[in-house]
Amino acid sequence: MTTETDPRFQRSRETIVNAARELLLRHGPAAVTHNQIAEHAGIGRATVYRHWPRTDQLLAEAMATVPMPFFEHAASPYREWLTRELTAIARQLDQDDVRAVTSTLANAAQWDAGMDARRAGFAGILSERLTAALDEAERHGELSLRVDAATAAAVTIGPIYYRATIERAPADASLIERCVAAAGEWRTP
Amino acid sequence: MTTETDPRFQRSRETIVNAARELLLRHGPAAVTHNQIAEHAGIGRATVYRHWPRTDQLLAEAMATVPMPFFEHAASPYREWLTRELTAIARQLDQDDVRAVTSTLANAAQWDAGMDARRAGFAGILSERLTAALDEAERHGELSLRVDAATAAAVTIGPIYYRATIERAPADASLIERCVAAAGEWRTP
Numbered sequence: 537m538t539t540e541t542d543p544r545f546q547r548s549r550e551t552i553v554n555a556a557r558e559l560l561l562r563h564g565p566a567a568v569t570h571n572q573i574a575e576h577a578g579i580g581r582a583t584v585y586r587h588w589p590r591t592d593q594l595l596a597e598a599m600a601t602v603p604m605p606f607f608e609h610a611a612s613p614y615r616e617w618l619t620r621e622l623t624a625i626a627r628q629l630d631q632d633d634v635r636a637v638t639s640t641l642a643n644a645a646q647w648d649a650g651m652d653a654r655r656a657g658f659a660g661i662l663s664e665r666l667t668a669a670l671d672e673a674e675r676h677g678e679l680s681l682r683v684d685a686a687t688a689a690a691v692t693i694g695p696i697y698y699r700a701t702i703e704r705a706p707a708d709a710s711l712i713e714r715c716v717a718a719a720g721e722w723r724t725p
Numbered sequence: 726m727t728t729e730t731d732p733r734f735q736r737s738r739e740t741i742v743n744a745a746r747e748l749l750l751r752h753g754p755a756a757v758t759h760n761q762i763a764e765h766a767g768i769g770r771a772t773v774y775r776h777w778p779r780t781d782q783l784l785a786e787a788m789a790t791v792p793m794p795f796f797e798h799a800a801s802p803y804r805e806w807l808t809r810e811l812t813a814i815a816r817q818l819d820q821d822d823v824r825a826v827t828s829t830l831a832n833a834a835q836w837d838a839g840m841d842a843r844r845a846g847f848a849g850i851l852s853e854r855l856t857a858a859l860d861e862a863e864r865h866g867e868l869s870l871r872v873d874a875a876t877a878a879a880v881t882i883g884p885i886y887y888r889a890t891i892e893r894a895p896a897d898a899s900l901i902e903r904c905v906a907a908a909g910e911w912r913t914p
Contacts, residue, residue, distance in 0.1 A: 564832075659892045691907075
């Protein structure tokens, strides 16, 4: 029997997470079951159960492998930086895997405390990073009448998220420009 | 054996839809299975299968029982009307059942063509009604420099949707005021 320090244990763990992620992206969260993972990964169902007795934890682990590096490295000119970052978010949400993970997280969080903690952490990071960047822009005299910290993420990311998940269409430059403008009054440095 | 015109057929159909809706709201879309519906409704599994061979159709039917009467009856003063409507949307999304249905619809639409058609219909109705109301406001001289039709729903509803589903917090008056302002420049009639 393999143990947690055994390389074979790590390999089968990775195989399982990859299979779970592929099933999530192709068929949605309902497809992430012990049976389908075992079949998709070509390993025994008992092995899947041994690694993850509950599929919701496995789904969370699979979702964590999709990176979301947003609002990092803020720099002047901040208006251009925010435009780039929001464009990147829009492009990411236009990709099936990121949209699948974000929307599954927001949905599952309503009934699963673990998913809800992950959602809250994700929302918190976005809001904190964005607020720190807007603070910086204000200190540099590039932004005035700025949106308050509690509202910043909703007015800048919200329209892009709605476009991607409810309207299911790409966010064009005009929508992103509106989101940038919602942060406050910009001045060229 | 009951037939579709038989009142008993209609009654068992209603019982099944109600059970599906309750399971959705309490435990999420994954709980809407033939087994759990039969148990919850206290009827045979075969009866559930006879009415709905596929649970995704049943889930869609259960979701359709949650009404979403938004952006109806636009009237001057339009700014106040829009504030009322967006406040109503925020309150609805703050309720577990409406948020569950909206977010399940947006998520399931990624893997289910029927759900996607329903999502598209829902997004289309919101956008059309809102655009018609903003047109009216513009004709009455109450709105200028208005947001274009394709962008209107995303900038006015998006922040409220993000607040409800990603940030999971109520939309306060200040956020709603920002969403109303995103429609264009308002003038008191």
